[in-house]
Amino acid sequence: MSVMTESAAAGLHAVGRAEVEDLLFHEAELLDRWDLDEWLDLYTEDASYVVPANDLPGGESGRDMVLIDDNRVRMVARVTRLKSRKAHREYPHSNTSHQVSNVRLAPVADGELPVKAEFTVWRFRNGREDCYVGHYRMRLVLSSGQLRIRSKRCVLAMSTLRSAGDVAIIL
Amino acid sequence: MSLLDDHVVTGTGLVDEDTGRGRFRVHRCAMTAPEVLNRELAEIFNRCWLYVGHTSEVTEPGDYVRRSVGGRPVFMVRARKSGQVKVFHNTCPHRGAVVCRADTGNTKIFQCFYHAWTFDTEGRLTGMPGRDAYEGGADFAELSLREVARVEEYRGFVFACYDPEAVDLVTYLGQAREYLDLVVDAMGEPEIVAGSNQYSINANWKLLVENSIDGYHGPSTHDTYIKYIVSQGTDIRSGAGGGNAGYDLGNGHGVIEYGAPWGRPIAKWDPLFGENARPGMEQTAQDLARRFGESRGHAMTHTNRNLLIFPNLVINDIMAVTVRTLMPTAAGHVEVNAWQLAPRDEAEDVRAQRLDSFLTFLGPGGFATPDDLEALESCQQGFASGGVEWSDISRGMGRDRAKHDDEEQIRAFWRQWQAVVEGSAR
Numbered sequence: 001m002s003v004m005t006e007s008a009a010a011g012l013h014a015v016g017r018a019e020v021e022d023l024l025f026h027e028a029e030l031l032d033r034w035d036l037d038e039w040l041d042l043y044t045e046d047a048s049y050v051v052p053a054n055d056l057p058g059g060e061s062g063r064d065m066v067l068i069d070d071n072r073v074r075m076v077a078r079v080t081r082l083k084s085r086k087a088h089r090e091y092p093h094s095n096t097s098h099q100v101s102n103v104r105l106a107p108v109a110d111g112e113l114p115v116k117a118e119f120t121v122w123r124f125r126n127g128r129e130d131c132y133v134g135h136y137r138m139r140l141v142l143s144s145g146q147l148r149i150r151s152k153r154c155v156l157a158m159s160t161l162r163s164a165g166d167v168a169i170i171l
Numbered sequence: 172m173s174l175l176d177d178h179v180v181t182g183t184g185l186v187d188e189d190t191g192r193g194r195f196r197v198h199r200c201a202m203t204a205p206e207v208l209n210r211e212l213a214e215i216f217n218r219c220w221l222y223v224g225h226t227s228e229v230t231e232p233g234d235y236v237r238r239s240v241g242g243r244p245v246f247m248v249r250a251r252k253s254g255q256v257k258v259f260h261n262t263c264p265h266r267g268a269v270v271c272r273a274d275t276g277n278t279k280i281f282q283c284f285y286h287a288w289t290f291d292t293e294g295r296l297t298g299m300p301g302r303d304a305y306e307g308g309a310d311f312a313e314l315s316l317r318e319v320a321r322v323e324e325y326r327g328f329v330f331a332c333y334d335p336e337a338v339d340l341v342t343y344l345g346q347a348r349e350y351l352d353l354v355v356d357a358m359g360e361p362e363i364v365a366g367s368n369q370y371s372i373n374a375n376w377k378l379l380v381e382n383s384i385d386g387y388h389g390p391s392t393h394d395t396y397i398k399y400i401v402s403q404g405t406d407i408r409s410g411a412g413g414g415n416a417g418y419d420l421g422n423g424h425g426v427i428e429y430g431a432p433w434g435r436p437i438a439k440w441d442p443l444f445g446e447n448a449r450p451g452m453e454q455t456a457q458d459l460a461r462r463f464g465e466s467r468g469h470a471m472t473h474t475n476r477n478l479l480i481f482p483n484l485v486i487n488d489i490m491a492v493t494v495r496t497l498m499p500t501a502a503g504h505v506e507v508n509a510w511q512l513a514p515r516d517e518a519e520d521v522r523a524q525r526l527d528s529f530l531t532f533l534g535p536g537g538f539a540t541p542d543d544l545e546a547l548e549s550c551q552q553g554f555a556s557g558g559v560e561w562s563d564i565s566r567g568m569g570r571d572r573a574k575h576d577d578e579e580q581i582r583a584f585w586r587q588w589q590a591v592v593e594g595s596a597r
Contacts, residue, residue, distance in 0.1 A: 051536055052366070053366035053367060053368065054369065055274060055366060055367055055369065056365055056366035056367075059365065059366050061523075061526065061527075062522075062523045063365075063522075063526075064364065064365045064366045064526075065364050065365065065366030065367065065368070065510075065511050065526065065529065065530070065534075066366065066526075066530060067368070067530065067535065067536035068530065068536040068537075069526075069527065069530060073403075074531075077399050077402065077403075077538070078538070080398075080399075080402075081395040081398075081399065081538055084394075084395050084398075086394040086395045087395050087541075087542065088392065088541075088542040088546065089541035089542050089544060089545040090541070126548075126552075128373070128548075160369035160370070161368065161369060161370040161371075161535055162369060162370060162371040162506060163371075164370075165370050165371060165373075165535065165541075165544055166370060166535040166536065166544050167535060167536035167541075168536075168541035
């Protein structure tokens with residue numbers, strides 16, 4: 001282990017719930033503001049963003065059907081799409097409200113800080129009112145002294161997507 | 172009262188085909204009137220063959236899946252003694268409670284929790300508390316689970332029909348069979364991948380029928396998807412131009428066939444699959460050409476097909492294969508269930524890319540399907556504006572052979588829909 005990563009891991013031990021909440025609340029605000037390029041900056045270069053299928057919350061991409069399985073490249077593509085006027089489902093953009101609560105930190109392991117939080121994401125557009133409910137499982141790292149998200153897995157509590165229809169927005 | 176009120180109640184005159192003028196129209200009441208939905212429930216969903224599930228979902232004795240078919244709760248089980256795939260009405264013959272209460276599982280018995288009546292996987296009532304209370308003894312045969320009137324399988328696809336008088340499944344499928352065969356033969360041994368999509372759209376179900384076999388909307392509606400695959404190295408010119416056609420297959424079934432730039436996981440390689448997968452995929456293409464002949468092999472590996480089996484089963488064999496059912500719950504609302512079919516013995520990296528292609532295009536979290544939802548909801552909202560009574564579905568009517576971005580396959584659906592809804596198909 002290099003000196004830098006050692007100190008980064010040590011720094012991670014010092015991270016408390018308030019700092020993690022600041023990061024999560026900041027992410028929520030960026031998403032609600034549709035500040036998607038800035039949102040990408042919260043993630044590492046090797047980041048992943050995954051939403052399993054409603055009926056298979058433990059589903060593994062590569063083996064099972066999942067709703068979203070983005071690496072950094074596809075996260076960038078998703079942002080490019082959502083900023084386009086041709087992403088018809090989200091043009092014009094919805095009003096959203098990302099609400100994050102019940103933030104829990106697990107002990108640092110392998111240089112990562114595991115975090116669990118509940119989410120409620122509201123989406124309002126064109127007479128539709130959609131609500132996504134579930135929990136985030138995230139792994140955070142320190143990168144150049146900044147707390148960054150290496151992975152985010154959004155496990156939906158809804159047993160189907162019937163009420164929301166699609167997941168065109170970022171949860 | 173307009174003249175049309177009669178048409179709505181009787182379900183007649185809602186499709187207007189004028190071959191002389193090359194004009195085909197559908198009255199928008201077909202998408203908005205609750206009376207029409209009532210006729211559809213009675214004449215279509217209670218009489219046609221409907222997809223239940225795939226045999227790969229119930230391979231072991233006692234395996235079951237719970238489904239809603241034609242709006243009714245049923246379950247499909249691999250019976251332990253007979254080994255048969257059975258489909259039961261999901262209701263206790265005693266007082267009505269559903270007896271299968273999990274989406275999937277394996278069991279020896281189904282027990283109704285209400286009064287603890289117990290049934291085996293053949294559906295037979297095998298026990299009840301306090302049977303001596305029934306004068307003359309309880310009639311266990313009469314009180315067993317009720318099978319759906321007709322259940323038949325075609326190459327792993329299990330269908331049910333609530334009408335005991337319906338024609339057999341093979342006759343019903345007619346010319347659609349050969350397109351199912353292409354999907355199955357290319358895969359060898361297909362299986363349903365774990366996980367499903369269950370979403371809904373605030374639009375009439377027939378708009379999704381149209382959309383599922385519509386080659387015309389791709390470039391405009393799915394611009395962001397095309398840009399995405401091109402950004403990942405897909406050659407936009409590859410595959411285009413081959414065998415582009417749309418067909419009326421009879422009995423309301425329709426299909427489009429076309430070449431497209433994206434890769435196809437059986438054997439049309441694309442940079443997204445990675446160089447490692449290339450030799451294996453090229454070998455598969457050769458093997459299939461040898462087994463089934465050059466032209467049929469090529470159709471399996473390189474030609475895309477969007478197939479509608481009347482009334483509500485879509486099998487789209489494109490950059491991945493989806494098995495999708497649609498069921499209306501109101502004139503302006505449809506519930507969609509979608510599964511994914513893949514070869515059981517597929518190479519790991521090809522399977523991974525197949526799953527990826529499915530979720531980016533076909534999945535409700537991808538770069539295309541949300542825009543289809545938007546289009547269909549937009550149509551339904553537009554209908555409410557009035558001023559325009561009929562939708563136009565005439566595209567390509569004058570041609571000797573319709574193209575994949577014409578609307579002949581959609582007209583195929585509507586012709587049968589009209590005949591069935593007005594009762595003249597019987």
